[in-house]
Amino acid sequence: MPTIYKSTDASAPVLTGQVNSLVNVLDKCLVAGYGSKTAAGWTKPYTGTNQAVFLQGGSGVLKYFQIDDNGPGAGLAKEARIWGFETMTAYNTGTGQFPAAATARVLRKSATADATARDWIVAADGKTAHVFISTGDKAAVYFSFSFGDLYSWYPGDLWKGYIVARSTENSASTSVEWLYWWQTNALTGLPGMTLQRSYTGFGGFINATCGNAGGNGLLCFAVNAGSTNGVGSGGVSFPNPPDGDLLLHPLRIFQTPSAPGILRGRYRGLYHQMHTVASFNDQDTFSGINEFAGKTFLMIKSVGNPFGPPEVSIAVVETSTWDESA
């Protein structure tokens, strides 16, 4: 069962454009807990200066996610960097690093390198975390990243770690926000996605030639008619007039972009909704029906994406249990 952590919670940690503030937020959400919120069940086995390694909890093959929040790049403390590792013995010492040391994924924290507090939402369980930050770069828009395990369609997949974040440093633009972006046809890689390995286990990490495959084609009507680009929203009226439904689809992940394409699986707890962005408010909640019966959901509006205007999507986060693949 995931926990939804918010900057508006009592005793919530404060996220700013200062060093270590993101490590502190993740530490409180994933490892330590705060106020009435229990931690998601991760540990923090290694640290550096404003740097930390977070290790998944629970059973199975656990992956390490290392975050450098010491102002590591051109964005200074506006941004942090993230990598995954398969094994570690100390901060920045380990094997199976993904992506390579020189091509860290970038986590945008704040539009300004100062003490201005930024609203955030973290949805996490012991294996996966989705992070949304209202950085101040674009009014009322969350920038986002995600890391942990995906839900693999390959039984016994031992290599299902991933990171989706930015591949560009020191940018205030939504043009490098990849979590809620895909194309309506053919599979086009996300510059900001890294998979730990192929489902076969061979060949090391997969970088940028993997990506999102949203719902079916219903998703993109009207929002961007005439373009091959898609966003995490759609043109269907809400509620869908014939039956009153809210149309959802799992947000799928592929690992081979061209024929023969391969779908690796899907995100745990992230979905695509097919209605116009204007249909909903930030943090609307709803319960699923039909194939989503028994599940509950939270909407996060708006989430930046590269396409537009309007350059925004709605993220749909499941607030009931995120299932784990075998």
Add this chain to the structure above:
Amino acid sequence: MPTVYRDTDPSAPVLTGQVGSMIALLDACLVNGYGSKTAAGWTKPYTGAANQAVYLQGGSAPNRYFQVDDAAPHVTALARECRISVWETMSAYNTGTGQMNVGAFASGYMVIRKSATADATVRAPWVLVADQKTFYFWNITGDVAGSYFGTWWGDFYSFRPGNNFKCGAIGRPENSAAASNDIFTLDLEQAYFAMGCALRLYTGVAGAVNLCQMGDSVLTSNTNTAGPTQGVLNFPHSPDGGFYLSPLYLMETSFAAVSGKHRGIWHGVHPVASFADGNVIAGTGPYAGRTFMIVSPSPSVGSPNPLRGYSVVEITAGQWPSSA
């Protein structure tokens, strides 16, 4: 349950470019049966002049009417084509109410292309899969070498409970041999496209409406607007051995409302080269326990050309669910 009728069945009817051959085929499949094949459960309440007939759905009401003019109705196409029209009620051949008459059916009809030539040349293969409410028909006419043209007529699965007008059709425009007019296996992507027609909008307000269909476009290599029903996933899908399908959703009038889906055909998201015509594939994942048949290829339609598509038709006993 759906029945598969083929030209290779013992005692199967023969399709040619002569008047009446489509009537004979529909009589045999829908109304009378032939050889060991039982009929799909339709009736033929009315006939007109020679080679003109009306077919009526079977089963519980409401039942809708499908009129066929196979008497060489067009001065140029002659018996290469027959006209098909759809009516809510009828009291005699060509007499009734609620005839579909907008968009692709603006003339009141579309056509089934029977043959490239108006003669006795036998056209095969053909495949008709039907139950008492719906049929899908594929035939190789000789216009495009090795390519099936396609037709749908009958009920779809409506997402609107109590929709009494969940009936539509997709045919071809009249007097055309062009592959590009074979819109039955077209997967809409973004821009609006009036592929076919339904008797009424889901609200039931009188008047026919445009209809278009949409599969899992994200998993195709089509570019923009519309392209053939095919895909890019390898087959069998290597991580899990899967056979991946999407419903073919239907939208009436505009893409702001998802009205339903086809009852018996699906969008296969593997490349057309993955399958041979007639392959029978066991369903996987959410479709485990169900059985599907490939009809392939369809002609090159939409973008990009010359990519071809194919149809996936469910042949599982007891399937083709009807909406409430």
